[in-house]
Amino acid sequence: MLRYLSSGESHGKGLTAIVEGLPSNMPVSVEGINRMLSERQQGKGRGGRMAIEKDSVEVIAGVRGGYTLGSPLCLYIKNRDWDNWKDIMECQGTPLAGEPLTRPRPGHADLAGAIKYNHRDIRNVLERASARETAVRTAVGAVALQMLSFFDIAVDGKLVSVAGTLLSEDPAVRAQQMEKAVVAARQSGDTIGGVLEVRAWGLPPGLGSYAHYDRKMDGRLAAALMSIQGIKGVEIGMGFRASELLGSQVHDEIFFDKENGYLRKTNNAGGLEGGVTNGSPLTVRCALKPIPTLSKPLDSVDMDTKEGVKAGFERSDVCALEAALVVAKASAAWVIAAEVAEKFGGDSLGEMQANYNNYIKYVRTR
Numbered sequence: 001m002l003r004y005l006s007s008g009e010s011h012g013k014g015l016t017a018i019v020e021g022l023p024s025n026m027p028v029s030v031e032g033i034n035r036m037l038s039e040r041q042q043g044k045g046r047g048g049r050m051a052i053e054k055d056s057v058e059v060i061a062g063v064r065g066g067y068t069l070g071s072p073l074c075l076y077i078k079n080r081d082w083d084n085w086k087d088i089m090e091c092q093g094t095p096l097a098g099e100p101l102t103r104p105r106p107g108h109a110d111l112a113g114a115i116k117y118n119h120r121d122i123r124n125v126l127e128r129a130s131a132r133e134t135a136v137r138t139a140v141g142a143v144a145l146q147m148l149s150f151f152d153i154a155v156d157g158k159l160v161s162v163a164g165t166l167l168s169e170d171p172a173v174r175a176q177q178m179e180k181a182v183v184a185a186r187q188s189g190d191t192i193g194g195v196l197e198v199r200a201w202g203l204p205p206g207l208g209s210y211a212h213y214d215r216k217m218d219g220r221l222a223a224a225l226m227s228i229q230g231i232k233g234v235e236i237g238m239g240f241r242a243s244e245l246l247g248s249q250v251h252d253e254i255f256f257d258k259e260n261g262y263l264r265k266t267n268n269a270g271g272l273e274g275g276v277t278n279g280s281p282l283t284v285r286c287a288l289k290p291i292p293t294l295s296k297p298l299d300s301v302d303m304d305t306k307e308g309v310k311a312g313f314e315r316s317d318v319c320a321l322e323a324a325l326v327v328a329k330a331s332a333a334w335v336i337a338a339e340v341a342e343k344f345g346g347d348s349l350g351e352m353q354a355n356y357n358n359y360i361k362y363v364r365t366r
C-alpha cells in the first residue's frame, strides 16, 4: 500500500512528507522532483512569495546511492521565507508575534478553522490551510511519476479556461490570454480562477475496482483533486455534460480487432467505467475558484469585536491556475501510482514489473 503524510506551515521552517510503500531498487531523481517544484512556482498571477522561494527537495531518508531502499522516504522542502517570519512564527501570544489576525477572509479556511480549533489568531489556521502545502504534495507526486515511468504511464495536462475565457491551444496566444486576465484582475484588486485538465496515458485496464465504494478509482481521484486548495469541482471525461445527453450520445461503443484487441473510438468516460480503468486515457477536469485573498478585501467581521470590517490582506497571488495544474498532475500521479502498487504489489521494483508484465500478457489474450 502506498501512503503518505505531510507536515509544515506556510511560514514555518519547511515542509516534510513521509512516503511509505514505494518499491525498493527504484531510482529517484532529485533533479526530476525539483523540475516539477520549479514548474509549480511559474505561471502568471503569482504574488511576491514566489520571488522569495526557490523550492528544492532534500531526501532525508529512504534512498541510498540514488535508489529506494523499501523503507519510508522522507522529503523536506525548506521555506526560504522562514527567515522573515521567524519571530512571528516562534512567539505565539507574545508582542513579538504582532497583532493577532482577527478579520477572516471569505472563501479561506479562516473563520471555520478558527471556530473549529478554538484559535483567536487566524494565523494559526491559515498557516496550514495555505496552498504552500502543495509544494510538498507536488514533490510526492513527482516521485509517483517517476515510479509510473517504469510502467509506461505518463501524466500531462492543459489549461482549459481562465475566469470563464476559453484558452487557446497555442502557447503564445494562451500566454497573452492569461496575462490579460491577470492584469485586469490585479488592476481591480480582484482574483481569478479557471479550469484545468489532467490526462494520463498508458494506463492498463483494471486499475481500481467496482467491488467496493472506497476502491473505485474515480472516487479516489476526485478526493485527491478536490482536496487541492481552491478546487471546487472535479469531473471525469464528459462529466456534467453527460447528464444533458442521451445514452447513445455518451457511452463509448466497444470494438475489437485482432491486432489491438478491444477498441473505443470515443472516450467520453474519461478512461474509467465502474471505477475501473478501461485502457483509454484518463481525462479529469478541475474547476479552481478565485483566490480568497483580495487586495480590495470583501466584507467580513472582526472576530474579537464582532464589528463589520474589511477582510485581512497581507499579500496575495491574483491567479494560481498554472500552479494548480502542476499540483493536479502530481495528485493524479499519486493516485495512479497507489493503484499500480495495489494491483502489481511487490516489494521491489523488479517484482512489481514482473507482475505487471504478466498481467499485460494476460490482458492481450482477452
Ligand code: EPS
Residues within 6 Å of the ligand: 010, 047, 048, 049, 050, 053, 081, 126, 129, 130, 131, 132, 133, 134, 135, 229, 293, 314, 315, 316, 317, 323
Ligand atoms: C497562499 C498565500 C500566499 C501564496 C501561497 C498560498 O503566500 P503568502 O501568504 O506567503 O504570500 O504565495 O502559496 C505558496 C506559498 C506556494 O508555495 O504556492 C494561501 O493563502 O493559500
